Amino acid sequence: MMKKTFAFAFILAMPLLGTAQQLDSKQLLQDVQTLSADSMQGRRSGTAGSAMAQEYLLKRFKQVGLKPFGDSFEQHFKIDYERAQVPQATNLVGYIPGKSDKVIVVTAHYDHVGQRESEIFNGADDNASGVGALLAAASYFAKHPPRHTLVFAALDGEELGLQGANAFLENPPVPLDRILLNVNMDMLSINNKGELYASGTHHYPKLIPHVQQVKPLPQAKLLLGHDRPEQGHNDWTNQSDHFMFHKRGIPYIYFGVEDHPHYHKTTDDFDQVNQAFYPDAAQLVLNFLKQVDTNLKGKSLEN
Template sequence: MKKAFALTCILALPLLGVAQRIDKKQLLKDVQVLSADSMQGRHSGTPGNALAQEYLLNRFKEAGIKPFATDYKQHFSIDTKRAKVEQATNLVGYIAGKSDKAIVVTAHYDHVGQQDSLIYNGADDNASGVGALLAAAAYFAKHPPKHTIIFAALDAEELGLQGAKAFLEHPPVPLEHILLNVNMDMLSINNKGELYASGAYHYPQLKPFLQKVKPQPHAKLVLGHDRPEQGHDDWTGQSDHAMFHKKDIPFVYFGVEDHLHYHKPTDDFEQVNKAFYPDAALLVINFLKEIDANLAQPGTAKQ
């Protein structure tokens, strides 16, 4: 049995911020810029990836995210059978809370680059997650959280979750201070209005808080994709949250089911569901608000 955390469930409280609005124009602009042809598919170690970093560094500052030192950049190298990259880069900052205990919000900004002269722009995978991360940061910059919230735009997810691995090998705070990882990977293309929240099977104490997140007009939360018997449909190991799970850090992974544009050159901004995506981002923010208000100390077991 591994550690997880106890959550203080205050069921009498209403859901915080049901009517909370986000800047939809900025949210969509972030995805559009990150998935432009000029970014060349944002593959780790490429000029296009560096352009994405430059844009995100400015957006981190605008959103109110503070660096831990003088820089947001966490450099690391990759030397595996799958890839060799001399310098990959995570972008990491925080919004201070009243507690030194932290929630880590992650979304990878890299994608698969170019293949056979075709650019794989990765609008949904995962410019959409990064856009939502920035929207969450903008909210908490104006509404200071109870816990410190670390925002990490991770590199090299597509090369085997290497950015998450590097983050956890050299964390900006002690690992024992990290109470939860909220990971976003593909939030913007779903015509059924369904955003999945994965992780409550392993950490059932999260379930009441996920269930308190009320549907938006164009998006609702669906729990699942986290049971071992589901095979490929078990998402526990399929994005950066897997590295946190291996370190016994509880996680919630927000994402949509695979679609026709997944890892295809057609994953462009034009495919983004402009009604669903802002509401999906708002579901994540409302969960963050709820969990930040009621998160307690580690202490119970995960499955």
């Protein structure tokens, strides 16, 4: 993830959705542990570790029941960003068909910053945690067919200037005018206050009622914030993949925790994951997806 530090927030009211956990916590944690293992070498774009992560994710895409667009889940692209040259980076994209021709795109980047000399930056929170939650949500909707078509994209190149999100939107699997919303997840698992932020409603206030339907869970609650220009580095608008959707006028909600001492450090390991908070945080995202899938109409969410 590319974000910075803390900001004010507003605790959301009007909780209406149920509290039962509908995801497999054991599998969720296993996905994060596997993706953040030393063997993945920090998952930097274009490396052998990235290829290993792709292999694992392709297996999991098939297991959870995602369908490819065409004959492959892979979307290849090149990265030329500052001093980073990656001849072939790879997004992994699948979908679950809905009854509507409108689309909700769920994203989480699987790349991280890799290795520096002998040190491995495993990126358990940033962003194996978001990918784990993406897989959990896909597994749920494969068993409970959605109203809208749901596209699930594990994106590459976020740490190199949001390149995977840009490549996805430059060569989208569905027409951009059919995309109602982007739900992006980046850092969901390390927080000791039980706080997960739903950022983006400052830009798209029509989404506030949908977020407000999501009831707090025992270990996690949603807060608004981190999306106002006057907040400077505490404004997360341009600090993860949702920004590329926002630039094109596609509404978004970004789920993430505030920065912590392990952000972009070698200590961002699976051992740091808050195993009480994280499953509830992932469930909050799933509950939001269920809410918007059921109730979001085909009208513009822009002001």
